[in-house]
Amino acid sequence: MKYSNKIKGIALIISFIFSTALFGQEIQVKDIVNDRNISNVGVYNADQSKGGITNAYGKIDISMFSDDEKITFQHISYLPSTKTKAEILQNKNIVYLIRSSDELSEIVISASKWQQNKKEVPKKIVSISSQDIAYSSPQTAADLLEKSGKIFVQKSQLGGGSPMIRGFSTNRLLLSVDGVRMNNAIFRGGNIQNVISIDPFNVNNTEVILGPGSVIYGSDAVGGVMNFYTKTPKLSWNEETIFSGSAGLRYASVNTEKTGHIDFNIGIKKWAFLTSISHSDFDDLRMGKNGDDAYLRPEYVTTINGEDAVVANGNPLIQKFTGYSQLNVAQRIKLVPDDIWEFDLGLHYSTTSNFPRYDRLLQYRDGSLRYGDWHYGPQKWFMGNFQTQKKGNNTYYDNVKFTNAYQRFEESRNSRLFQDVILNVTEEKVDAISSNLDFEKTFNPKTKVFYGLEYVYNKVHSNAFDRNIDTGEVTAAPSRYPDGATWQSMAAYASLEYKLNPKFTIQSGLRYNHILIDTDFDTTFFPFPFTEATTNTGAFTGSVGFSWLPKNWQITANIGTAFRAPNIDDIGKVFDSEPGSVVVPNPNLTPEHAYSAEFGIQKRIGSSFDLNFTAFYTILDDALIRKDFSLNGETEILYNGELSNVQAIQNASKVFTYGFEFGFVAKFNKQTKITADLTIPRGEEEQADGTKVPLRHISPIFGNVHFIYKNERLKFDIFTNYNGSITYENLAPSERSKAYLYATDDNGNPYAPSWFTLNAKSSFEITDKINLTASLENITDQRYRTYSSGITAPGRNLILGLNYDF
Structure with missing residues (x-):
């Protein structure tokens, strides 16, 4: 009898492991623009009887839902998205969310070099999304900034563009690409054209800090910081x-x-x-x-x-x-x-x-x-x-x-x-x-x-x-x-x-x-x-x-x-x-x-x-x-x-x-x-x-x-x-x-x-x-x-x- 019970116990454990491996479905929730994982996303069904939140890596197990059940994904900084479980699995277990157009709900990186809710940042930051860039269709990165309507750009020639922010320009503004300082030792006080070296077609998004940013970015960030x-x-x-x-x-x-x-x-x-x-x-x-x-x-x-x-x-x-x-x-x-x-x-x-x-x-x-x-x-x-x-x-x-x-x-x-x-x-x-x-x-x-x-x-x-x-x-x-x-x-x-x-x-x-x-x-x-x-x-x-x-x-x-x-x-x-x-x-x-x-x-x-x-x-x-x-x-x-x-x-x-x-x-x-x-x-x-x-x-x-x-x-x-x-x-x-x-x-x-x-x-x-x-x-x-x-x-x-x- 004891032997039989042991066999049943082992069989039950094997069955549990097998069913978990077969049906346990972990998915990942990501930002559609920058492919970043999104944590703390609410995931629930229509009557909210089932659900949970994504972990620090944007992951959650959705095996609790049936294949044709509609699942809603909600986050304060993103537009809600509803998909069936089958659709998610067909999309290789990835759910992409689109950032909300509500400016206060945006996530920004520039203020601290890490993600922050824009509503918690005490500085004015101009955010230019990939959708904004695609729609404005800029000729150069200088035009990308100018078309935002919030940054003034001077030009000495067609192959140029020198931003001015709050009375400062050139070597009193800091340029950054993917977190790397672009300003160098010969950035001058006269108009500079280095911003056109950045390809607007390859820019995912841009953030511009209007005003000083020296605490995070050091010398030159007197009038503002432009992050591409x-x-x-x-x-x-x-x-x-x-x-x-x-x-x-x-x-x-x-x-x-x-x-x-x-x-x-x-x-x-x-x-x-x-x-x-x-x-x-x-x-x-x-x-x-x-x-x-x-x-x-x-x-x-x-x-x-x-x-x-x-x-x-x-x-x-x-x-x-x-x-x-x-x-x-x-x-x-x-x-x-x-x-x-x-x-x-x-x-x-x-x-x-x-x-x-x-x-x-x-x-x-x-x-x-x-x-x-x-x-x-x-x-x-x-x-x-x-x-x-x-x-x-x-x-x-x-x-x-x-x-x-x-x-x-x-x-x-x-x-x-x-x-x-x-x-x-x-x-x-x-x-x-x-x-x-x-x-x-x-x-x-x-x-x-x-x-x-x-x-x-x-x-x-x-x-x-x-x-x-x-x-x-x-x-x-x-x-x-x-x-x-x-x-x-x-x-x-x-x-x-x-x-x-x-x-x-x-x-x-x-x-x-x-x-x-x-x-x-x-x-x-x-x-x-x-x-x-x-x-x-x-x-x-x-x-x-x-x-x-x-x-x-x-x-x-x-x-x-x-x-x-x-x-x-x-x-x-x-x-x-x-x-x-x-x-x-x-x-x-x-x-x-x-x-x-x-x-x-x-x-x-x-x-x-x-x-x-x-x-x-x-x-x-x-x-x-x-x-x-x-x-x-x-x-x-x-x-x-x-x-x-x-x-x-x-x-x-x-x-x-x-x-x-x-x-x-x-x-x-x-x-x-x-x-x-x-x-x-x-x-x-x-x-x-x-x-x-x-x-x-x-x-x-x-x-x-x-x-x-x-x-x-x-x-x-x-x-x-x-x-x-x-x-x-x-x-x-x-x-x-x-x-x-x-x-x-x-x-x-x-x-x-x-x-x-x-x-x-x-x-x-x-x-x-x-x-x-x-x-x-x-x-x-x-x-x-x-x-x-x-x-x-x-x-x-x-x-x-x-x-x-x-």
């Missing part, structure tokens, strides 16, 4: 191999753009591979017909029988020598061996053709065009990024990321005066190595800590020569930067998120950053009174803020400090900043420090109206500004054969920026809504005598209004973009000297006129896999030039895009 997250490889999570991808074409009439893109993903259970390739070709840009004649291109320089000659432009609306081409290639590889470890390798390469510095080609001297040639050589960027992520549940962390990256930047400047045979060439290369170790630890439901370490090393290679275009003879010339100069940054940071209650969250942080610079100066061409410069300096930055969520409100406030340490461009550059001026090195520089405050309100009225308002104020002390200078007691020196005023970057100013940002969304029904945004920035620079002058990188008032209709397959948007004017009195002194960029007022002074455009765009899903986009921008064919830009904006522009998902 590229597409992520997707695994199959079972033994089958999945293959997916997309192909797209884009055409724009205004510069005869021809862009092609393809990406494809191969995923198996533990490995995934994603390849992305894009190529664009742009002809010369056409401006609009209706506007100020000051922006026309009446003539240009060309070479006839080996000599420069000025010829009339057959069509003054065509901006001669603005076209260029660009290639972007990316490869990402992901390995997930188990539920604890994840490895990710990202390789990115971008290169352009030569492209002219268009604003320099517009300059005149003694009644004739100043330059016979001025172009950038190919702008090249390579990044190799290897990231290791580990989940844990111990005393020190719940999650840890170790990111190691190598970047290589290459650029050159090639200039030749009109009817001169000497082409001056400067070539720059930067090798950048960075390591980041970031931790996340949740101590209890109220307390979470983010902390980490960072090391960055940059080495600058700079070379210059003069080439005789007739004879080919090459002679040495002064380089733009001290060759072999190095820049290093070491930092440690910690940030605390504390939920006083479910509706009130406090976030604070502290960072220490130490900067080392080592440069040797060549005195062959200039008798500098120094042969080397070293910097050994540190800075503490901190912030504290709160997010309060009373019913139908979000109220945020944040105060903090930020800093920017001088880099090689500040300390060691030699270049002609503008006609008649030359910038020389200044080794006696210290960091500039920012002190900022921000207050924001978001109010939901009923179920159909959202209103938001943000006020900001920043003081930048010891600001690094280009000012008149003397070299060996001389205020003028001979540079490139021309007597030039001597200038240098100096800790010579205090800068004040402030302003307001408004926005609203009014929903009439599920299909129709109106959105609007308006940004009002202001800023001054305090001089040594206490007087204040307008700040160079303060954009005009800008905004937009969109009327949007959307159903299951069609989305249609009629919108207007608006920029206010900047009078001569409100132009920065450095801009007043660039009259060739601006229109002329009644007194003969340069100024930036106001402008607006009327536009329409649409998207139609022909099938579940084929999507067509069509836009008509600047319908009334306005001729205008965005503030501080060297190139006139596009005229009427028909844009067509076709995308196929496979």
Whole structure:
């Protein structure tokens, strides 16, 4: 009898194990955009008699449900989804959720480098989703930012785009790609174009922190942080191999753009591979017909029988020598061996053709065009990024990321005066190595800590020569930067998120950053009174803020400090900043420090109206500004054969920026809504005598209004973009000297006129896999030039895009 009972017991155990293996069905819930696991998803049937929540890895067993039973998946940050168990199993045990369009429900990463609910972050963050990017169909990553309607972008040429945020730009804004700092030691105070190296077709989503971000990101994050997250490889999570991808074409009439893109993903259970390739070709840009004649291109320089000659432009609306081409290639590889470890390798390469510095080609001297040639050589960027992520549940962390990256930047400047045979060439290369170790630890439901370490090393290679275009003879010339100069940054940071209650969250942080610079100066061409410069300096930055969520409100406030340490461009550059001026090195520089405050309100009225308002104020002390200078007691020196005023970057100013940002969304029904945004920035620079002058990188008032209709397959948007004017009195002194960029007022002074455009765009899903986009921008064919830009904006522009998902 005992023996029989043992047999029955063993049989029962075997039966239980067999049935569990056969019928136990574990599934995974993931974000459809970035393939991330989603924890704490509610999973239940129609009457909620059965259910549960996904674990930390987004997994849950659904064997409790029958095959034809409808299962609902619900999470605060995602749209609800209902599927039958059979459908889920047919989809290889994966359920994808779509992030909610409710802005407060969004998940953001930028504020701490880890996922956070946007409603708990006390800073204003602009989120641009993959759906937004696909719909806006941007030509470059700079256009991607501009089309958000919340970021102002300046352009010196077609192959460019320099964002301005709250009165700051260029090296006071930080660029990041997949968590890796893109700013390098020669990011300059003038407009920079590096953002176009990022392929908009390979960007999964973008987050922009409006305001300081130095606690998490260190030097340069004074005015804001722009984070680009590229597409992520997707695994199959079972033994089958999945293959997916997309192909797209884009055409724009205004510069005869021809862009092609393809990406494809191969995923198996533990490995995934994603390849992305894009190529664009742009002809010369056409401006609009209706506007100020000051922006026309009446003539240009060309070479006839080996000599420069000025010829009339057959069509003054065509901006001669603005076209260029660009290639972007990316490869990402992901390995997930188990539920604890994840490895990710990202390789990115971008290169352009030569492209002219268009604003320099517009300059005149003694009644004739100043330059016979001025172009950038190919702008090249390579990044190799290897990231290791580990989940844990111990005393020190719940999650840890170790990111190691190598970047290589290459650029050159090639200039030749009109009817001169000497082409001056400067070539720059930067090798950048960075390591980041970031931790996340949740101590209890109220307390979470983010902390980490960072090391960055940059080495600058700079070379210059003069080439005789007739004879080919090459002679040495002064380089733009001290060759072999190095820049290093070491930092440690910690940030605390504390939920006083479910509706009130406090976030604070502290960072220490130490900067080392080592440069040797060549005195062959200039008798500098120094042969080397070293910097050994540190800075503490901190912030504290709160997010309060009373019913139908979000109220945020944040105060903090930020800093920017001088880099090689500040300390060691030699270049002609503008006609008649030359910038020389200044080794006696210290960091500039920012002190900022921000207050924001978001109010939901009923179920159909959202209103938001943000006020900001920043003081930048010891600001690094280009000012008149003397070299060996001389205020003028001979540079490139021309007597030039001597200038240098100096800790010579205090800068004040402030302003307001408004926005609203009014929903009439599920299909129709109106959105609007308006940004009002202001800023001054305090001089040594206490007087204040307008700040160079303060954009005009800008905004937009969109009327949007959307159903299951069609989305249609009629919108207007608006920029206010900047009078001569409100132009920065450095801009007043660039009259060739601006229109002329009644007194003969340069100024930036106001402008607006009327536009329409649409998207139609022909099938579940084929999507067509069509836009008509600047319908009334306005001729205008965005503030501080060297190139006139596009005229009427028909844009067509076709995308196929496979």
